[in-house]
Amino acid sequence: MKRKFIVLAAMSFTFAGFSQKSEIKAADKALRSGDEMAAKTALEGAASLINGADAKMQAQYFFLKGNAYAGLAKKGTEGAFDEAITAYRKVVEVEEKSGKSKYSADAKQKLAAMTADLVNAAVEDNNNKRFKEGAEKLYLSYTLSPQDTVYLYYAASSAVNGGHYEEALAYYNELKDLGYDGSGVVYKATNVATGEVEEMDRTQRELMVKSGAYKDPEDEKTPSKTTEIVKNIALIYTQLGQDEKALEAYVDARAKDPNDVNLILNEANLYYKLGDKDKFKVLMAEAAEVAPDNPDLFYNIGVINMEQGNIEEARDAYRRAIEINPGYVNAQLNLSTTYVNEGNGLIDEMNSLGNSKKDIARYDELKQQKDDLFRDGAIILEDAIKLNPDNQGILTQLKNIYYSLGDNDNFLRIKKMLKE
Structure with missing residues (x-):
């Protein structure tokens, strides 16, 4: 009874090995015919027992798996690049342990070639606004070719473009830790036939200039990143x-x-x-x-001071912005608004006054102050419409000021300009 059990176990092991070989052979055949999906399916049938196979069979299995997923990756299958890279690396690992190298050289060559495929796929992802996917492929490119740190830089940029800030931060911090500089030299020359300035690598440019097809070689330094x-x-x-x-x-x-x-x-x-x-x-x-000559800077200083209630500092900043750029509409509107707001700030006190002689005198005094402030705001906008006569924001605010002042002539004039 014991002897029969041993024989059956041995037969069972033989059948398993035969099944693996059959599935690997089917995968190889499917790949030769260009059917990566069929190869993937065949290899999945052998996956559960491959860890118990000998090193030769393992290396062949992982090499075929790498080829299958590399082909699927080119066809756009999600996650296929990762699977292919893992499989090819497994080939090298298995053969290094066994001391044999039937597939390692080809696997390394495939990994090197995959960098270009990843970059091309990442470019397509970015063109289609799939920024996260593009960033991940560029980062994979960097892991395959660590000397090409520029792929890590572009991975960070792609992540930022998609608003994936945590991923971008990880990439940028890695660049910083690596001391990545990113500066370099762009080699250019003028195409004699077209007159266009073209970029090329240094050796190619030297050959083209010597041939007479190009002239005026130029080296352009790119700044540090x-x-x-x-x-x-x-x-x-x-x-x-x-x-x-x-x-x-x-x-x-x-x-x-x-x-x-x-x-x-x-x-x-x-x-x-x-x-x-x-x-x-x-x-x-x-x-x-x-x-000192940046109008946007002074405009922003004005906005912040206005929010803080520093009215005079805000006005100084807005005036400086307008001085630098006389047609700066937002600065003109905000400068006018500081006077209107100050005038409006007097209205509560005016409304709180009674009918005594003293209160009436105070009311008249505050009204004069309010009207003067409104007129100061109007003068700013009158100057503004000289350069921007059709600006609806300026005209609307100016119309409202004249209405509040009871200046009917100017109110109707601006109203007419708005309609026109």
Whole structure:
């Protein structure tokens, strides 16, 4: 009885091995005919027993699996790139342990070639606004070819474009830890036949210039990406609401580029959000010194001061923005609004007064102040419509001011301009 049991077990083992070989052979045949899905199905039938097979069969299995998923990846099957990469790496691992290398060279070559396939697929993903998928493929490209750190940089950019900030942050922090610079040289030359300036690699350009087909070789240096990376890290921490990490990142970012106005403004806004108004004002003043001719900067300074109730500081900032850009409509509207708001602020007191002689005198005094402020607001907008006569926002606000002043002639004039 014991002998029969041993024989049956041996026969069972033989059948299992035969089944694996049959399925692997079927997968190989399917791949030769271009049917990756059939190959995948055949290999799945052998998967449960492959760990018990010898190294030769394991290497063949994983190599065929890599080929099947690589083909499916090219056809757009989700997750196929990861499966292919894992399988090819398994080939190398199995053969290194066994001391044999029947498939390793081909597997490594396939992995190298897959980098280009991944990049092409990532470009297509990004063109179709599948930014997360594109970022993941670019990161895979980087893991396959770590010397090409630019793939990691583009993975971060793709993640940012899709609003996937946590993934982008991980990629940017990895770039920072690697000390990625990203600067380089672009080699250009002018095509004699077309007159167009074209980019090419250095060796190709030298050959083309020597042939006479191209002329005027030019080397163009591309700037370092270091500042951009640390700046984006700071901005993403802010976006994610991780304020303390954001402040630390701003210190790092500003050390790289102390004169980046947008960086100063973003740091200032973060301090404002955290309630540190003094630090906010210091940074805003610093930004104004760095970019004294930037109208948007002074407009933003005006907006923040207006929100804080610093009316005179807001007016000074709006005036400076208009001085730099005389047609700055939003600055003109906001500057006018500061006077209208100040005038409106007197109305509550006016309405609270009684009918005594003293109250009537006070009422007349406040009304005069209100009307003067409204007229100051109107003068600003009258100057504004000289450059923007069709701007509906300016005309509407001006019409409302004249209505409040009871200035019927000017009210009707502006109303007519609005209709026209």
